[in-house]
Amino acid sequence: MSSILVTGGAGYIGSHTVVELFRAGYNPVIIDNFSNSEKSVLKGIESITGERITLYTGDCNDADFVNYIFESDPEITGCIHFAAYKAVGESVEKPVEYYKNNINSLLVLLTSMMQFNIKNLVFSSSCTVYGQPDELPVTESSPVKKAESPYGNTKQICEEVIEDTVAAAGEIKAVSLRYFNPVGAHPSSQIGELPIGTPNNLVPFLTQTVAGIRKELVIFGDDYDTPDGTCVRDYIHVLDLAQAHVKALDYLDKKKNDSLYRVFNVGTGNGHTVLDVIKTFESVTGEKVNYRVGTRRAGDVEKVWANADKINKELNWKTQLTLKQALNDAWSWQKVLKNRGKQ
Numbered sequence: 001m002s003s004i005l006v007t008g009g010a011g012y013i014g015s016h017t018v019v020e021l022f023r024a025g026y027n028p029v030i031i032d033n034f035s036n037s038e039k040s041v042l043k044g045i046e047s048i049t050g051e052r053i054t055l056y057t058g059d060c061n062d063a064d065f066v067n068y069i070f071e072s073d074p075e076i077t078g079c080i081h082f083a084a085y086k087a088v089g090e091s092v093e094k095p096v097e098y099y100k101n102n103i104n105s106l107l108v109l110l111t112s113m114m115q116f117n118i119k120n121l122v123f124s125s126s127c128t129v130y131g132q133p134d135e136l137p138v139t140e141s142s143p144v145k146k147a148e149s150p151y152g153n154t155k156q157i158c159e160e161v162i163e164d165t166v167a168a169a170g171e172i173k174a175v176s177l178r179y180f181n182p183v184g185a186h187p188s189s190q191i192g193e194l195p196i197g198t199p200n201n202l203v204p205f206l207t208q209t210v211a212g213i214r215k216e217l218v219i220f221g222d223d224y225d226t227p228d229g230t231c232v233r234d235y236i237h238v239l240d241l242a243q244a245h246v247k248a249l250d251y252l253d254k255k256k257n258d259s260l261y262r263v264f265n266v267g268t269g270n271g272h273t274v275l276d277v278i279k280t281f282e283s284v285t286g287e288k289v290n291y292r293v294g295t296r297r298a299g300d301v302e303k304v305w306a307n308a309d310k311i312n313k314e315l316n317w318k319t320q321l322t323l324k325q326a327l328n329d330a331w332s333w334q335k336v337l338k339n340r341g342k343q
């Protein structure tokens with residue numbers, strides 16, 4: 001059974017991907033420094049899968065540590081690199097920390113992969129690289145726009161680093177997955193998103209509001225050029241997104257080329273407004289959302305959703321779960337957290 005190193009494997013998307021890797025017959029090996037995740041996640045993964053997890057606690061910026069893992073586990077044939085800082089607003093305040101952490105950890109990983117002859121890499125990228133696209137839905141050949149934040153810029157730079165490394169090394173194969181908006185939780189309610197402090201993202205803020213942790217949800221502007229004036233995004237169930245990583249690994253495994261770099265959008269192909277999300281949540285859960293319309297948030301793009309034809313065709317991946325299911329799962333997870341006395 002081939003082992004896959006999952007950096008940031010205890011995080012939101014990482015933990016769901018670990019579950020899907022087990023299900024697909026891979027043996028995931030997690031590396032996490034728990035700077036933005038909790039050890040309890042591992043219990044959740046183990047209770048879903050019934051498998052014991054191999055965990056290395058430490059930082060991907062530490063080359064000796066990463067080398068030690070590859071030395072200790074010669075079965076590792078590929079890596080999925082999630083570990084990164086991800087808060088857009090914080091990146092504006094602490095750009096140096098974001099550039100240092102997000103870029104250096106990739107450089108360390110690539111160096112170590114080359115040293116240990118590990119060929120397959122899946123990189124966690126974002127649709128943020130498109131900014132506000134000129135044409136919708138956005139395809140992979142749409143231009144990469146100047147990043148709105150240091151966080152977004154780290155994703156662009158990392159993609160370029162991987163592309164250049166693949167071209168030069170001649171023996172690494174890599175896929176960058178450009179995520180649209182991941183939402184929801186595992187349908188078992190054993191794992192989900194664990195925002196630290198006040199959430200920045202819509203769905204955790206919404207579920208916390210309904211749970212009574214936040215007073216009200218503020219919609220950031222309703223004067224955009226969209227059907228109801230609120231911003232449009234492509235919300236994808238986190239479990240569907242997790243499966244895309246497994247498909248990407250399968251794809252890399254099958255490719256015999258010594259060198260290959262591919263970029264894929266991972267979205268549903270459908271756009272939903274903020275009001276759609278609120279109304280869908282209300283209809284699926286029967287709960288009322290206390291919300292009001294406020295002013296626009298700086299840096300928000302008006303509308304973006306994916307053209308997912310390329311990943312549908314080339315990776316044989318398609319979204320299977322709906323926004324309704326995602327919001328229902330997010331709400332079930334929120335109730336579990338509340339019972340645990342968390343958030």
Ligand code: UFG
Nearest residue numbers: 126127128200201202203205218219220231233274297300
């Ligand atoms: N929104 C609100 N109120 C809130 C939170 C969000 O109205 O309290 C709105 C936003 O204005 C936006 C939509 O809900 O229209 C989604 O916002 P999120 O913060 O959930 O997601 P973003 O699309 O802003 O950001 C996400 C990821 C980023 C990534 C970006 C790429 O969180 O990491 O997509 O476009 F960079």
